Amino acid sequence: MSTFAELLLNGLSMGSVYALIALGFVVIFRATEVVNFAHASLLLAGGYLTASLHDDLGFWPALAVGVAGAAVVGAAVEFCVMRRYRGQDHSVLAIVTIGVDILLTTELTRRLGTDVLPLGDPWGDSVLTVGSVSIAHTRVAAFVTAALLIGLFLAAFRYTSWGVAMRAAAESPETAALMGVRLGRVSLGAWAVAGALAAVAALFLTVFPTPGLERATSLAALKAFPAAILGGLDSTTGALVGGLVVGVTESLATGYQSDLTFLGRGLGDLAPYLVMTAILLIRPAGLFGTKELARV
Amino acid sequence: MSEVPVSEARTSSGRRSLKRPPGQTARTFLKRPRAYAWAAGSVLLLALPFYLDRFWLQAGLFAMAAAIGAIGINLLTGATGQLSMGHAFFLAVGAYGYCVFAGEGDGLTGLGLPTWLAAVLAVLLAGVAGGLFSPIAGRLRGAYLGIATLALIFIGQHVLFNAGDLTGGSNGRAVPPLSVFGLTFDDREAVVAAVPFGSAEKLWYAGLVLLLGCGLFARGVLRGRPGRALNAIRDHRVAAGVLGVPVARYRAGVFVLSSMYAGLAGVLLALVFQRTVPDYFGMTLSLEYLAMIVIGGLGSVAGAVAGAVLVSLLPQLLTRYSEALPLVSAPGTGGIAPGEASRYLYGAAVVAVVLFLPGGLISVAARRPRSTPGEEA
Numbered sequence: 070m071s072t073f074a075e076l077l078l079n080g081l082s083m084g085s086v087y088a089l090i091a092l093g094f095v096v097i098f099r100a101t102e103v104v105n106f107a108h109a110s111l112l113l114a115g116g117y118l119t120a121s122l123h124d125d126l127g128f129w130p131a132l133a134v135g136v137a138g139a140a141v142v143g144a145a146v147e148f149c150v151m152r153r154y155r156g157q158d159h160s161v162l163a164i165v166t167i168g169v170d171i172l173l174t175t176e177l178t179r180r181l182g183t184d185v186l187p188l189g190d191p192w193g194d195s196v197l198t199v200g201s202v203s204i205a206h207t208r209v210a211a212f213v214t215a216a217l218l219i220g221l222f223l224a225a226f227r228y229t230s231w232g233v234a235m236r237a238a239a240e241s242p243e244t245a246a247l248m249g250v251r252l253g254r255v256s257l258g259a260w261a262v263a264g265a266l267a268a269v270a271a272l273f274l275t276v277f278p279t280p281g282l283e284r285a286t287s288l289a290a291l292k293a294f295p296a297a298i299l300g301g302l303d304s305t306t307g308a309l310v311g312g313l314v315v316g317v318t319e320s321l322a323t324g325y326q327s328d329l330t331f332l333g334r335g336l337g338d339l340a341p342y343l344v345m346t347a348i349l350l351i352r353p354a355g356l357f358g359t360k361e362l363a364r365v
Numbered sequence: 366m367s368e369v370p371v372s373e374a375r376t377s378s379g380r381r382s383l384k385r386p387p388g389q390t391a392r393t394f395l396k397r398p399r400a401y402a403w404a405a406g407s408v409l410l411l412a413l414p415f416y417l418d419r420f421w422l423q424a425g426l427f428a429m430a431a432a433i434g435a436i437g438i439n440l441l442t443g444a445t446g447q448l449s450m451g452h453a454f455f456l457a458v459g460a461y462g463y464c465v466f467a468g469e470g471d472g473l474t475g476l477g478l479p480t481w482l483a484a485v486l487a488v489l490l491a492g493v494a495g496g497l498f499s500p501i502a503g504r505l506r507g508a509y510l511g512i513a514t515l516a517l518i519f520i521g522q523h524v525l526f527n528a529g530d531l532t533g534g535s536n537g538r539a540v541p542p543l544s545v546f547g548l549t550f551d552d553r554e555a556v557v558a559a560v561p562f563g564s565a566e567k568l569w570y571a572g573l574v575l576l577l578g579c580g581l582f583a584r585g586v587l588r589g590r591p592g593r594a595l596n597a598i599r600d601h602r603v604a605a606g607v608l609g610v611p612v613a614r615y616r617a618g619v620f621v622l623s624s625m626y627a628g629l630a631g632v633l634l635a636l637v638f639q640r641t642v643p644d645y646f647g648m649t650l651s652l653e654y655l656a657m658i659v660i661g662g663l664g665s666v667a668g669a670v671a672g673a674v675l676v677s678l679l680p681q682l683l684t685r686y687s688e689a690l691p692l693v694s695a696p697g698t699g700g701i702a703p704g705e706a707s708r709y710l711y712g713a714a715v716v717a718v719v720l721f722l723p724g725g726l727i728s729v730a731a732r733r734p735r736s737t738p739g740e741e742a
Contacts, residue, residue, distance in 0.1 A: 104507075104508035104509075104511065104512065106450075106511070150716055150720070153720050154719065154720060156723060158446070159507070159508070160446055160448055160507035160508050161663075161719055161723075162719075163448060163507070163508040163511060164442075164448070164655060164659050164715065164719065165715065165716055165719045165720070167652060167655055167656075167715065168656070168659070168712050168713070168714075168715030168716040168719070169712070169716060170652075170712075171652060171656065171708055171711070171712030171715065172708075172709060172712035172713060172716070175705050175708040175709055175712065176709075179701065179702075179705050291515065294512045294515055295512070295515070295516070297512070298509065298512045298513065302509065332527075333523060333524075333526070333527025333528070334526075334527060335523060335526070335527075336523075338519065338523075339519050339520065339523045342515065342516035342519045342520065343516070343520070345513070345516055346501065346513070346516050349501050349505065349513055350500055350501060353501070353504040353505055
């Protein structure tokens with residue numbers, strides 16, 4: 070039983086990190102209707118900045134630089150590439166983000182090489198034990214931070230004028246523009262926020278028990294895609310639920326894989342995608358996504 | 366907006382039938398400079414195995430296999446607007462399917478079927494795999510489908526590494542040489558016109574025939590009624606549905622067709638490599654195929670071929686001439702390795718092409734003929 074509780078808690082903690090990434094992804098989609106395939110490389114960029122600066126600056130300043138850097142990279146992608154596209158077709162823009170992703174990922178993995186960089190976090194490998202359940206400090210920190218950031222973001226989304234502008238732009242870009250919402254600024258803001266959230270997530274994807282920032286980190290970040298789509302691409306609630314579902318599934322599949330050996334090794338990496346496929350078979354718009362209605 | 370696909374279809378087909386009555390086709394054909402370009406190009410392609418060494422022939426064969434796969438994914442992404450990140454999976458199904466159907470006596474499961482039959486079955490198997498995914502492929506649109514197909518890559522990698530009995534695990538599996546009508550595409554040398562013909566030379570011709578067939582078939586699909594329907598789905602899904610196009614069935618159908626193209630590309634790749642390894646069929650491969658069709662030109666057969674040739678020859682060229690180029694150096698020496706350099710180049714090319722040349726490279730070539738009426742790429 071205590072194994073199950075540990076796996077569940079770890080899963081929820083990882084899930085909240087995936088939810089952070091998926092949230093950024095959904096924000097970009099809502100503000101600009103672009104599916105951002107470069108999201109994993111934004112995350113890698115933030116993580117790389119933090120990892121390479123923490124020796125000189127100390128951990129917290131380095132993390133701040135990493136978050137700011139990823140936000141700047143996101144905003145730069147929006148400003149230099151997305152904004153220059155003159156066509157109407159959003160699936161072509163999705164392909165452009167694939168091009169951006171190829172560029173960023175190639176550069177970052179070339180710099181990383183085969184290294185595994187620690188991020189110099191203060192939690193180390195200490196473990197919190199309550200009763201018979203023990204959980205790493207990093208996992209607790211991940212859950213608390215993600216919950217705080219997500220709460221902060223949702224509050225801002227609901228109550229600030231920035232959030233109202235963003236929701237208006239998502240609802241109807243033309244009307245929003247007529248009401249004086251500056252669409253360029255909205256999408257710039259969305260990309261910057263997504264980058265910042267991804268950089269925070271990069272920290273928690275690479276702390277204990279994972280060895281550190283390496284090439285495979287971008288593969289871990291990819292799990293936010295099933296999280297976002299199984300919750301529904303246009304729903305912030307969906308991103309949160311999707312993130313948790315992916316995290317818990319992955320954790321349980323990894324934890325119990327000795328009982329599931331007939332399915333092969335490395336089941337934990339596969340499980341999120343299987344869950345996504347199963348959910349899409351039943352609900353093509355995701356759990357919380359708006360069903361598409363067409364009025365003619 | 367809704368009537369655009371229809372009116373386009375009517376005007377262009379109407380114009381074509383006005384300009385080119387059936388009887389005059391042969392005469393006008395001879396007057397066109399394109400016909401001579403085609404003739405010169407095919408003579409050149411047919412003659413190349415007599416002059417090139419094995420390295421270039423293999424590079425060319427990779428390009429041909431890539432072109433077949435790219436034509437398939439262009440039917441899906443270019444013509445229908447459905448994104449697929451999972452094409453590497455179907456390539457793997459084709460490659461490994463061929464090995465399983467044809468393989469025999471190497472300690473792994475193999476049915477030992479005649480190799481030509483194995484190749485056909487492998488392509489069909491890729492189609493079946495695409496069909497199994499079609500409940501999702503038919504209902505999701507555009508980039509949504511792109512994310513959903515990510516699942517295929519991870520499922521594929523998992524199966525390839527774990528089903529060791531079928532795939533040979535991480536060591537991969539040897540590919541039995543193809544033989545058709547008693548002609549075996551292996552390295553037993555036959556000498557033709559004083560040139561030794563190994564597997565690369567023989568496969569070169571098989572590849573050309575396959576590529577031509579695939580290209581013509583896709584062109585037929587695109588120019589005919591199904592192509593109009595697919596374009597209508599891409600341009601305006603609701604309008605297409607109102608006009609009587611069964612949207613979900615067409616989306617599922619084109620997904621199956623493009624996975625069969627990918628399967629054939631996989632078979633050809635396996636025959637060229639002579640060994641299939643699971644690492645090759647990862648996400649990078651899928652991204653490469655998307656880059657090909659964007660760079661070449663979305664929605665046209667010629668565009669897919671052009672992009673495939675460019676993207677698949679680029680790393681080979683950079684590897685071959687890495688000493689002569691600035692910035693590029695051999696892997697492991699600290700500089701930019703040829704593979705990375707080519708990824709920079711085609712990543713930048715994808716971005717640049719979409720922003721500044723929305724029709725792809727092929728639109729540059731097509732710009733001139735378009736001024737003569739009645740001619741379409």
